[in-house]
Amino acid sequence: MTGIKGQDFREPIKLLHACEAVMIPQGITIDLEKGTEVFITQALGGSVTVNVMGNLARINEADISALGMEAAEKDVRFETALNSPLIDDELIWEQLSTCYDPEIPINIVELGLIYRCDIVYEDTGNRVEIDLTLTAPGCGMGPFLVEDVISKVSQIPNISSVDVELVFDPPWNQEMMSEAARLETGLY
Numbered sequence: 001m002t003g004i005k006g007q008d009f010r011e012p013i014k015l016l017h018a019c020e021a022v023m024i025p026q027g028i029t030i031d032l033e034k035g036t037e038v039f040i041t042q043a044l045g046g047s048v049t050v051n052v053m054g055n056l057a058r059i060n061e062a063d064i065s066a067l068g069m070e071a072a073e074k075d076v077r078f079e080t081a082l083n084s085p086l087i088d089d090e091l092i093w094e095q096l097s098t099c100y101d102p103e104i105p106i107n108i109v110e111l112g113l114i115y116r117c118d119i120v121y122e123d124t125g126n127r128v129e130i131d132l133t134l135t136a137p138g139c140g141m142g143p144f145l146v147e148d149v150i151s152k153v154s155q156i157p158n159i160s161s162v163d164v165e166l167v168f169d170p171p172w173n174q175e176m177m178s179e180a181a182r183l184e185t186g187l188y
Helices: 061-067 077-081 089-096 142-154 179-185
Strands: 019-023 029-032 037-044 047-052 055-059 114-122 125-132 161-166
Touching: 019 061, 029 055, 047 061, 055 061, 089 114, 089 142, 125 142, 142 161
Parallel strands: 125 161
Antiparallel strands: 019 029, 019 055, 037 047, 047 055, 114 125
């Protein structure tokens, strides 16, 4: 993702055009009007979390042009993966690592939110099955994280479908975070 050259993100940004955003953690879609002032709180994995009128909201990658930003270019390794009928599971984990919790600037892999990731090779195509949990079961952002995971993993060549199941057993806890994530958040 590329931003505005010389832009100081400590200063408010006026939206260049209207766009949709999702309120965090409620998961309610809202419409932001052109000229609305927002502060960027995190710009990771393609989507951007902004503070708008004291509330956090997530702007999807498709709408970041409203912030004067543009999407990052596709990974060139995807093109080389087209030459093989197999799926590089490292690419799957790397794509999952581009999905971020909209409130915590840590990706879902480091947070320990991926419980299972399997590749199923079938005659009809290759399917990836993923079990994903949330840091809090009542979080309204679950469907948006599922959508983000499906969108990112589906970009990998030779994957015909991605099935993501939102699970809550076992319940997530801070011990599931990677050591690096615990250090970063001070939850050691």
